[in-house]
Amino acid sequence: MTTDYKSTLFLPRTGFPMKAGLPKREPEWLERWERIGLWDRLRADAKGREKFILHDGPPYANGPIHIGTAMNKIVKDLINRTQQMSGRDAHYIPGWDCHGLPIEWQIEQDYRKKGKDKDAVPVDQFRRECRAYADHWIGVQMADFKRLAVLAAWDRPYLTMSFAAEAQIVREIGKFLMNGGLYKGAKPVMWSPVEKTALAEAEVEYKDITSPAIFVRFPVVKAGNPAIEGAAIVIWTTTPWTIPGNRAVAYGPDIEYAVYEVRAAGEGSSARPGERLVVAVDLAAAVAEKAGVGEWTEVARLRGAALAGTLTRHPLSGEHYRIEPPLYPADFVATDQGSGFVHIAPGHGADDFELGREHGLEVPETVGEDGCFFEHVALFAGQHVYKANPAVKAALSEAGTLLASENYVHSYPHSWRSKKPVIFRNTPQWFIGMETNGLRDKALAAIDATRWVPKSGYNRIRAMVENRPDWCVSRQRAWGVPIAVFVDKATGEPLRDQAVIDRVAAAVEAGGADVWFTADPADFLGPDRDPADYEQVQDILDVWFDSGSTHAFVLEGDDTQSWPADLYLEGSDQHRGWFHSSLLEACGTRGRAPYRTVLTHGFVMDGEGRKMSKSLGNTIAPQQIIKDSGADIIRLWVAMTDYTEDTRIGPEILKGQIDAYRRLRNTLRYMLGNLEDFDEAERLDAPALPELERWVLHRLTEFDSLLKHTVENFDFHVFYNALHGFCATDLSAFYFDVRKDSLYCDPRDATRRRAARTVLDHVFHCLTAWLAPVLAFTAEEAWLARFPSDDDSVHLRQFPELPSAWRDDALAERWQRIRAVRRVITGALEVERREKRIGSSLQATVRVFVGADDAALLDGVDLAELAITSDAALTTEAAPGDAFTLEDEPGVAVVATLAGGEKCARCWRVLDEVGAVAGSPDLCARCVDVVGPKRAAE
Numbered sequence: 001m002t003t004d005y006k007s008t009l010f011l012p013r014t015g016f017p018m019k020a021g022l023p024k025r026e027p028e029w030l031e032r033w034e035r036i037g038l039w040d041r042l043r044a045d046a047k048g049r050e051k052f053i054l055h056d057g058p059p060y061a062n063g064p065i066h067i068g069t070a071m072n073k074i075v076k077d078l079i080n081r082t083q084q085m086s087g088r089d090a091h092y093i094p095g096w097d098c099h100g101l102p103i104e105w106q107i108e109q110d111y112r113k114k115g116k117d118k119d120a121v122p123v124d125q126f127r128r129e130c131r132a133y134a135d136h137w138i139g140v141q142m143a144d145f146k147r148l149a150v151l152a153a154w155d156r157p158y159l160t161m162s163f164a165a166e167a168q169i170v171r172e173i174g175k176f177l178m179n180g181g182l183y184k185g186a187k188p189v190m191w192s193p194v195e196k197t198a199l200a201e202a203e204v205e206y207k208d209i210t211s212p213a214i215f216v217r218f219p220v221v222k223a224g225n226p227a228i229e230g231a232a233i234v235i236w237t238t239t240p241w242t243i244p245g246n247r248a249v250a251y252g253p254d255i256e257y258a259v260y261e262v263r264a265a266g267e268g269s270s271a272r273p274g275e276r277l278v279v280a281v282d283l284a285a286a287v288a289e290k291a292g293v294g295e296w297t298e299v300a301r302l303r304g305a306a307l308a309g310t311l312t313r314h315p316l317s318g319e320h321y322r323i324e325p326p327l328y329p330a331d332f333v334a335t336d337q338g339s340g341f342v343h344i345a346p347g348h349g350a351d352d353f354e355l356g357r358e359h360g361l362e363v364p365e366t367v368g369e370d371g372c373f374f375e376h377v378a379l380f381a382g383q384h385v386y387k388a389n390p391a392v393k394a395a396l397s398e399a400g401t402l403l404a405s406e407n408y409v410h411s412y413p414h415s416w417r418s419k420k421p422v423i424f425r426n427t428p429q430w431f432i433g434m435e436t437n438g439l440r441d442k443a444l445a446a447i448d449a450t451r452w453v454p455k456s457g458y459n460r461i462r463a464m465v466e467n468r469p470d471w472c473v474s475r476q477r478a479w480g481v482p483i484a485v486f487v488d489k490a491t492g493e494p495l496r497d498q499a500v501i502d503r504v505a506a507a508v509e510a511g512g513a514d515v516w517f518t519a520d521p522a523d524f525l526g527p528d529r530d531p532a533d534y535e536q537v538q539d540i541l542d543v544w545f546d547s548g549s550t551h552a553f554v555l556e557g558d559d560t561q562s563w564p565a566d567l568y569l570e571g572s573d574q575h576r577g578w579f580h581s582s583l584l585e586a587c588g589t590r591g592r593a594p595y596r597t598v599l600t601h602g603f604v605m606d607g608e609g610r611k612m613s614k615s616l617g618n619t620i621a622p623q624q625i626i627k628d629s630g631a632d633i634i635r636l637w638v639a640m641t642d643y644t645e646d647t648r649i650g651p652e653i654l655k656g657q658i659d660a661y662r663r664l665r666n667t668l669r670y671m672l673g674n675l676e677d678f679d680e681a682e683r684l685d686a687p688a689l690p691e692l693e694r695w696v697l698h699r700l701t702e703f704d705s706l707l708k709h710t711v712e713n714f715d716f717h718v719f720y721n722a723l724h725g726f727c728a729t730d731l732s733a734f735y736f737d738v739r740k741d742s743l744y745c746d747p748r749d750a751t752r753r754r755a756a757r758t759v760l761d762h763v764f765h766c767l768t769a770w771l772a773p774v775l776a777f778t779a780e781e782a783w784l785a786r787f788p789s790d791d792d793s794v795h796l797r798q799f800p801e802l803p804s805a806w807r808d809d810a811l812a813e814r815w816q817r818i819r820a821v822r823r824v825i826t827g828a829l830e831v832e833r834r835e836k837r838i839g840s841s842l843q844a845t846v847r848v849f850v851g852a853d854d855a856a857l858l859d860g861v862d863l864a865e866l867a868i869t870s871d872a873a874l875t876t877e878a879a880p881g882d883a884f885t886l887e888d889e890p891g892v893a894v895v896a897t898l899a900g901g902e903k904c905a906r907c908w909r910v911l912d913e914v915g916a917v918a919g920s921p922d923l924c925a926r927c928v929d930v931v932g933p934k935r936a937a938e
């Protein structure tokens with residue numbers, strides 16, 4: 001009969017379950033944090049500490065959050081939590097971007113569905129509906145962010161549509177008005193005929209389209225060089241509808257051109273034998289082929305510079321096209337496609353406009369806000385530019401100037417909202433001048449003074465700021481902050497009067513920006529001015545000006561914040577968006593960037609690296625992951641991913657994350673189970689610990705250093721992947737395994753057991769703190785499972801300060817070798833198990849063959865304990881030929897055999913000594929010590 005000794009073992013005991021049940025349990029933790037006032041207590045704890053201000057880039061309030069938004073907010077949360085736990089005061093105010101076209105567009109769509117006419121609705125009512133729409137989505141998004149355990153001042157978020165924010169935006173544009181930076185000018189801007197507004201670069205997306213490209217003759221009427229007398233200059237354009245707006249032709253001064261005389265034309269060609277055409281030499285063969293020229297001969301060759309002074313005839317005939325477009329040199333002319341000549345329509349392109357301005361050309365107004373030609377445009381009046389290309393081609397053909405046409409595929413800007421192509425259109429708009437008050441230079445200097453993470457961001461934004469045109473800040477829309485400016489009807493000059501700006505700002509602060517559209521202008525202009533003398537601007541501001549001003553109404557004048565922010569963090573597309581507009585706004589009003597560091601993350605792709613889209617059906621919704629697996633799983637994925645690059649998520653990747661989570665959870669659970677009733681009196685000082693325990697402490701100091709580096713550099717994936725490896729490999733598969741016997745079977749107060757428990761306690765304190773920023777829910781659960789409390793929280797802790805004496809590099813190096821030897825032993829045991837010669841490793845005994853160096857190094861090391869065998873012998877004898885070896889661990893060989901002796905019924909070690917103590921026939925000496933001979937005899 002065998003005795004059951006199970007009750008005499010110290011088996012792990014904990015209420016911390018193996019199964020996480022996160023979807024159900026997480027909301028309970030959220031309630032608890034709400035109840036104990038976690039956010040306020042964090043603020044109170046951090047009072048007086050050095051501030052760390054991450055200024056939130058506001059998401060747009062028009063839909064549920066997606067996985068990218070979730071990642072963005074979680075990265076921010078990791079940063080804030082690790083900063084807070086590193087001793088700083090990370091007071092994070094979340095924000096929303098509320099104005100703008102997408103919301104307005106949505107309200108208009110709803111009107112259309114209901115058959116309502118937007119123009120029949122008063123502007124303030126329309127604006128109220130936009131506000132309610134934004135409000136709704138702010139509520140939805142906030143609930144999701146909270147569910148993801150993002151810590152923030154959720155009770156006082158900033159909204160760009162709050163009256164205070166709108167008032168400050170009015171004051172900010174007022175600063176540009178007063179310092180001369182804001183001006184009204186007529187320039188070609190990107191214009192959406194569908195939404196009837198100017199668009200910023202950040203509001204367009206590029207798509208490939210097929211355009212009806214044409215080659216057009218511009219007959220020379222005054223030759224700047226005798227060689228082109230009687231010839232025609234051939235231009236190429238992908239937008240035939242811009243020909244009515246043509247006022248010049250550009251050439252490259254260094255490009256080589258030639259005059260070709262047509263000898264024969266192919267069938268259907270519009271080339272005429274005998275005519276002379278001027279094109280770039282490099283493109284001549286391609287032009288001849290596209291124009292169906294059978295044969296032509298070069299009759300003259302000349303550099304572009306020789307074409308100066310040439311005048312041509314406009315290719316459209318008729319009353320309104322009696323224009324003689326001149327030839328001008330330009331450095332943007334290239335010979336990679338087309339003919340080597342660029343037709344210049346100053347109202348329809350930025351280069352065209354600049355070249356025209358250089359030479360004093362008029363900027364014709366040809367296209368209205370709806371994309372239709374004005375009534376004064378001969379031949380095409382009233383036609384929409386999207387549909388006018390065939391008519392323009394027909395008119396050119398009729399005039400004998402159309403040489404050839406082709407379908408041409410190229411990338412072209414589209415409104416990201418309506419998905420329709422935008423046009424370049426000349427309209428009067430409000431601009432912030434890049435050269436006024438040295439704005440461009442200030443912005444470039446600010447870029448140099450900012451830390452960009454990753455570094456590539458520096459070059460990106462610098463190139464953009466170096467080359468960007470003036471900032472077009474006006475939009476012909478309703479839902480936004482008005483450009484609160486009066487224009488003097490007599491002089492056309494904007495009114496620059498700080499008192500007027502102050503009155504507008506005060507009224508907006510009290511009643512919202514609607515007041516600009518509803519109040520009597522006299523209220524703003526004051527008693528000394530006659531409203532009849534002024535025109536009130538009805539445009540609203542580019543929403544990028546709103547978000548570019550958030551630093552002004554969030555960071556300034558709030559004790560919890562500071563200006564500039566320590567960190568701005570958004571997706572890498574914000575170099576042209578928020579980072580950019582904030583930079584220009586702050587440099588123009590305060591002379592420096594509103595941030596010290598800018599961090600960017602990539603975008604979230606599906607598991608195969610494809611963009612997520614509804615049509616592909618590969619979207620992964622954070623709400624679904626929360627429902628299926630829990631928010632801690634998403635948080636862990638974010639922490640273990642290098643987010644500076646584009647990241648991936650899919651079912652397989654999530655499965656991997658869930659496995660990783662389980663390993664971390666089991667690590668916590670093992671510690672909790674073995675730390676039951678751990679008592680301070682049990683603790684041993686570090687120097688009194690066995691080497692194995694001191695090695696674990698040393699590992700903790702390594703993670704401590706790595707964590708500090710990670711907090712400084714935001715590269716969480718490095719730390720958390722390493723920490724996961726530590727839990728899986730160093731702890732679970734090694735340290736815990738080795739110490740299981742001691743923890744379960746040694747006498748309660750055996751030194752070895754006390755040492756292990758001391759170290760488990762240290763590891764538990766470190767791991768729960770280190771995991772708290774990531775596994776916000778699970779770390780809390782583990783902490784409170786060990787230290788139950790009504791109002792405590794793991795999140796109120798700081799990262800532990802580890803004694804520097806724990807660091808022991810020499811010991812670490814020695815243990816690296818010891819573990820290598822252990823790997824060979826484990827390999828040998830694996831073979832024995834596979835061959836069914838042993839069951840558990842405790843049934844085996846090993847002989848380990850090593851060289852003299854290893855023998856010295858392993859002197860005093862209990863290999864049996866480390867390898868969890870019943871016995872181990874170390875020898876420098878030559879190993880037998882059939883000994884087990886590992887190729888990558890040379891110098892070690894192992895022979896494993898079945899241990900002699902009997903199996904101890906309590907600890908299962910197989911030892912000769914079992915039964916040696918009288919009265920305890922089935923126990924080893926250690927186990928007799930624990931249970932006592934009396935008990936054993938029962």
Ligand SMILES: [Zn+2]
Nearest residue numbers: 904907924927
């Ligand atoms: Zn035993």
